[in-house]
Amino acid sequence: MTTPVLSVQDLTVEFVTRRATLRALDRVSFEIGPGEVLGVVGESGAGKSVTGAAVIGLVDPPGRIAGGEVRLSGERIDNLPAEQLRRVRGKRIGMIFQDPLTSLNPLFRIGDQLVETITTHTDLSASAARQRALALLTEVGISAPERRIDSYPHQFSGGMRQRVVIALALCAEPELVIADEPTTALDVSVQAQIITVLKRLCRDHGTAVMLVTHDMGVIGETADRVAVMYAGRVIEVGAVTDVVRHPLHPYAQGLMGAIPTLADTAERLASIPGSMPRLSAIPPGCPFNPRCPYAYAPCTTIRPELKPPGLRAPAVPGRKVACHLYDPALAPEAAAA
Amino acid sequence: MLAFLVRRVLQAAGVFLAVGIIAFTMFRFVGDPVNQIVSIDTPYAERLAVRQSLGLDDPVPVQILRYLGRALGGDFGISYQFRQPVSALFAERLPATLELALCATVFALGLGVLFGVVSALRRGTALASALNALSLVGISLPTFLIGILLIYVFSETFRLLPSFGRGDVVRVGGWTTGFLTPSGLKALVLPSITLGLFQLTLVMRLVRAEMLEVLRTDYIRFARARGLRSRTIHFRHALKNTLIPVITIAGLQLGSLIAFAIITETVFQWPGMGALFLQAVQNVDIPIMAAYLLLVAGIFVVINLTVDILYTVVDPRLHVAGATGG
Ligand SMILES: Nc1ncnc2c1ncn2[C@@H]1O[C@H](COP(=O)(O)OP(=O)(O)OP(=O)(O)O)[C@@H](O)[C@H]1O
Numbered sequence A: 001m002t003t004p005v006l007s008v009q010d011l012t013v014e015f016v017t018r019r020a021t022l023r024a025l026d027r028v029s030f031e032i033g034p035g036e037v038l039g040v041v042g043e044s045g046a047g048k049s050v051t052g053a054a055v056i057g058l059v060d061p062p063g064r065i066a067g068g069e070v071r072l073s074g075e076r077i078d079n080l081p082a083e084q085l086r087r088v089r090g091k092r093i094g095m096i097f098q099d100p101l102t103s104l105n106p107l108f109r110i111g112d113q114l115v116e117t118i119t120t121h122t123d124l125s126a127s128a129a130r131q132r133a134l135a136l137l138t139e140v141g142i143s144a145p146e147r148r149i150d151s152y153p154h155q156f157s158g159g160m161r162q163r164v165v166i167a168l169a170l171c172a173e174p175e176l177v178i179a180d181e182p183t184t185a186l187d188v189s190v191q192a193q194i195i196t197v198l199k200r201l202c203r204d205h206g207t208a209v210m211l212v213t214h215d216m217g218v219i220g221e222t223a224d225r226v227a228v229m230y231a232g233r234v235i236e237v238g239a240v241t242d243v244v245r246h247p248l249h250p251y252a253q254g255l256m257g258a259i260p261t262l263a264d265t266a267e268r269l270a271s272i273p274g275s276m277p278r279l280s281a282i283p284p285g286c287p288f289n290p291r292c293p294y295a296y297a298p299c300t301t302i303r304p305e306l307k308p309p310g311l312r313a314p315a316v317p318g319r320k321v322a323c324h325l326y327d328p329a330l331a332p333e334a335a336a337a
Numbered sequence B: 001m002l003a004f005l006v007r008r009v010l011q012a013a014g015v016f017l018a019v020g021i022i023a024f025t026m027f028r029f030v031g032d033p034v035n036q037i038v039s040i041d042t043p044y045a046e047r048l049a050v051r052q053s054l055g056l057d058d059p060v061p062v063q064i065l066r067y068l069g070r071a072l073g074g075d076f077g078i079s080y081q082f083r084q085p086v087s088a089l090f091a092e093r094l095p096a097t098l099e100l101a102l103c104a105t106v107f108a109l110g111l112g113v114l115f116g117v118v119s120a121l122r123r124g125t126a127l128a129s130a131l132n133a134l135s136l137v138g139i140s141l142p143t144f145l146i147g148i149l150l151i152y153v154f155s156e157t158f159r160l161l162p163s164f165g166r167g168d169v170v171r172v173g174g175w176t177t178g179f180l181t182p183s184g185l186k187a188l189v190l191p192s193i194t195l196g197l198f199q200l201t202l203v204m205r206l207v208r209a210e211m212l213e214v215l216r217t218d219y220i221r222f223a224r225a226r227g228l229r230s231r232t233i234h235f236r237h238a239l240k241n242t243l244i245p246v247i248t249i250a251g252l253q254l255g256s257l258i259a260f261a262i263i264t265e266t267v268f269q270w271p272g273m274g275a276l277f278l279q280a281v282q283n284v285d286i287p288i289m290a291a292y293l294l295l296v297a298g299i300f301v302v303i304n305l306t307v308d309i310l311y312t313v314v315d316p317r318l319h320v321a322g323a324t325g326g
């Protein structure tokens, strides 16, 4: 097997507050292969953004990485000194945030912001960097870039600004791009265009993508694989066709059921009653157990590990689920036997 | 831009008119100017003659217009105490005050911005706490006390710096400057620190607060995600965004440094406008007081205009048209 571009193992992030230590990520593990697009889904507060921030080493205090490791093309990056980690950011991992309106510094021309990023990470001269900036702007679909490169962010619409942000994320040819809800803040009419641009560029450059989104339609069209997060854990991961069409985890089933366009059977849960627990009150065992229609004794005491299903589902390579229902040793029928 | 300038000039004219009327009113109501000019035993007829020669018998609006008209031409009347044109007295004193205010501003802005940035970036460290303590001292100690303390330490105890006067000055055209001689420069140190310390702490607190705010913004987060060096992020991206409020405050502060250098000038026997004004108040020298008022108004108008222009230089959103769609 080829080395994954990104490999996250048991990543744990904690926020130390005066009253308690909140565990925002609890042993999160997943991998992204070269050129692969991993969709990350889960309801608000599941830990998607914290995961992205932890990968690039930008968890702000009082948060800290409390355990686990992050490998970029096999090389550990979570324990790098700050200065070396900075060189990874922007150069080997590009980042795209949710809101293009606020991602760009309003007081600097977009060309200057591109050039400074390029010259920070490459040996290009300022004029060569400017040429590269022009080429990038063309690539992200900004026409007449010579006329636009010296404009300020406020002279662009939201969609155009997000294209500039994509150009900034890709300007040093990173191996991985982390896009955290790149279209949520945009007009519905331009969302599809932005996703198309992102997809095309990453395909052309062979860039792997971690795509955080709430939009299952985007996941269906763009992602190769999907990771479902719940209460700071990855509870299911697998190929997009498997996870979206035949989700295993009861939470994933509920989540996919909430997307009418993709629902092809009527039996799916229309919605999940209850809400995700707060970080300060995550129940023992499976964090989903209070809301789970199938919960039984072990769910309230034993934490389900993320592993290939051994029951009720065909073992497909790369597919993992964290649910006792699929664990031959703990499933209800095992207890009965 | 032109419309903007025209509007500002009209506003400035309005301000001047208002201040001019106030200044003129002082002439009339603070006391009878004739009493200031003549001696106690001057006969009544002579007093009347003086009245007439000063134009004090004319209707009030006529007097106001005449005063303002002369003021426009640089004629602010004759000082009662010195029997000299106010404009000549001002020309003699203004360089001392302006040089002092300039040094105090450079001191306050330079160190204020630097300390503000440092205390924001090194939040929670001993250095930041020390700077915050310093800013408390600067804000709470009255100016005259700071001046006296500085004199005590640097002039009396260590005998490093002079405690009064401007030192040797050089005349360049109509301007006397202390910048060109060692003793002139030395003489500027203590008064500048005294005058600037309060502004320094203001600027420092402002920069610190703005900086902390800006460091939380998405574009700073994105700049970090782009892997820019911390120095670039802090001193290029963040600092420039804190400048707008700093420019506003700095402008107003420069104005008040010039206008209210009175205490510092008194403590250090600085031969500037403040000292002249104080003397004028003591002797009810109304022409000087009124002209001082107009001058201060003029300084504030000019500074406000400069601040507005600087805004547009710093913030492109104010002078470049917005989004062009799609
Ligand atoms: N600075 C912080 N201090 C304390 N808790 C935090 C902090 N930042 C994030 N968290 C917590 O971490 C958890 C995960 O947050 P995260 O932003 O990753 O959610 P998300 O999955 O990205 O949600 P959304 O879909 O709303 O973006 C949340 O419960 C949040 O409250």
Ligand SMILES: [Mg+2]
Pocket (backbone or CB within 6 Å): A048, A049, A050, A180
């Ligand atoms: Mg998020």
